[in-house]
Amino acid sequence: MSTLEPGEKIKPNIDIDSAEKLVDKLFNFKVIKIIEIDSYDDRNYLIEIESDFHDHGKKFVLKITNSLDSSFPRLIEAVNEITNYVKSSTSLKVPYPIPDCNGQLVSRISLNSSLPEEQFAIRLLNFVPGTIMNQVDYTENILFQVGETLATLTKELKNFTNSVLEKRKTIWSLSSVDKLDKFLFAVDNDDHRSLISGVIKKFKQQVIDKIDEFPVSIIHGDVNEQNIVLDKVDTNRWSVIGLIDFADSHQAPTIFDLAILCCYVTLDSKLIDPIKAPGYVISGYHRVIQISDQEWNILPISIMARLAQSLTLGAYSYRENQGNEYILSSARRAGQFWKD
Template sequence: MNSNCKRPEVTIEMASSLVEKYFNVKVTKVTEANGYDDRNFIITIEKELVNHGNQFVLKVTNPIDSADQGLIEAVTDVSLYVNHKEGIESPVPMINVNGNYVERIELESKQICAVRLMKYIDGIVLEKIDYDADILYEIGSVVGRLSLIMKNYTNPILDKREMLWSLLSVDKLDEYLFAIENDGHRLLVHNIIEKFKEIVINKVSTLRKSIIHGDVNEQNVLVKKEDGKWTFSGLLDFGDSHSDPTIFDLAIACCYMTLDSRVIDPIMVPKYVIYGYLSVEKITQQEWDILPICVMARLSQSLTLGAYNHLKDPNNEYLLKTGKRGWTILEQLNSVGVDQLKILWQI
């Protein structure tokens, strides 16, 4: 996600034309899906492609990330790498008529954007179900498997990538607090920023690092029902992949899983995600010590940057999704406190 750009100006008609031109297929249906700073379209084609079916996702990346030399190719490589590993299905890009996974094109708006067509993964986004302890445990185990998989993966572009959505950029949030209308909310975020700097920043050198997904949220996790039970089916959008402390992926997942929990108390949701993570990967004492404040910091980050980006793009209501329950949950987490959260989430 990028907080300083305008989304690609792409209509449904343009999306259809792009797919037909660059992938030599006949499009029969196009539906726009949610997107933070990119444009995403669900594409249905006339004839099934061998081993790929007839549904795909067209992703048109924002101009700033598209202009970052090699970045889109790097995040595409991560997706391919993860998809080849057992247990985590992720979107596979299709090769276009020019023999590339990624094509940069100039839109009618004069924006130059990277275009990819990804294989559609069957399932629905997690936010649409009433999830229970079992699915939260499974999501935690997926994040744990991802941490294991990425231990041996390196990418020179992602290793040096710096981005505002990295948790290590939380100390930059003060510059965006003006976008938060409520004085109490502004003060809450400021205090969490200060606590994050106090607890986390000085310990970064002691933490394990790897390339992380960076945005395991309730709209990037797909689930499907098997034998009457919801189960994980896919992990979407590696567009925020970068090098950071490995534990940040777990913290990010814990943060977003709280937002749409309608059955389990949101404050207790991370316990089940952590339990699943620990079934496949360890958490060091240093990582455990910083986990609660990292969860709170990510929620602060999402709420603040969501408000800021909505000021620039008021028609994109998706930007305010976190705020619908996020402020209440952040206040509750802060009220419980870091030390007590560690006790509540202890396995």
């Protein structure tokens, strides 16, 4: 599977009215409310239908996957497989696919009559209720729980195999960090570009050049504060109940998921010193899974590599999608982190 190249347009070009018509056509649902929700390269819509659909409720997410991922054979089906596996093997609430009128979990359609060969994968996913993690101030307990939850997921996914995800590599894979050079033009700050170049070089030497030496498994690939769902237990306590967006799942060194999570809690921690925040996550993770010395050694540079990705690809994507402030959310914090 090829990775994103500079200048490549992959985001689906569709308006909200056309998205609503797709729901009617494919699922025969009467939509009473539809809003577009944040996404990098896909189009996601939160919809509410007139009446409950079996035991799935009234709220769903319509996901129209970007052309690059949509074009890769069986990739979207593989993403469905991993979410269904997690649903059946853990207590986590996840966004599983809903069959369309023909019983299909994935439909592929063209959105441009002049490019009929360009197909986009369409899915309807159940809505996972709760509070997204970035809407609360992180406590030590929340961070510890998140680490435990990730480790529990990681432990289960070691038993999951999928030939498509085993071969997959995207520009957001940590193993693609050495390809960031060609996107660095989007980073305006000279100091940031220099820092990122140093991280790329160090990560290549310490990790990419030795990647076959580390334990691997299928990982979530994007465990961040916007993909973790919480439920309020009482006035002062939250519980981790769900994990969404498995669209970046792939096979990689298992420790990468922990590095990605540590990166984002560092960027988003407000009550707790950002430098200390990953420690609580790691403690929760380590309670379930023993981290080997070899993995400990590459964890810090892997966290920095994700910071480099977030800043670089966020800046690039914003250039391509002016006005989408969501794209810059992590990139801005990464830039501030390096500035500080």
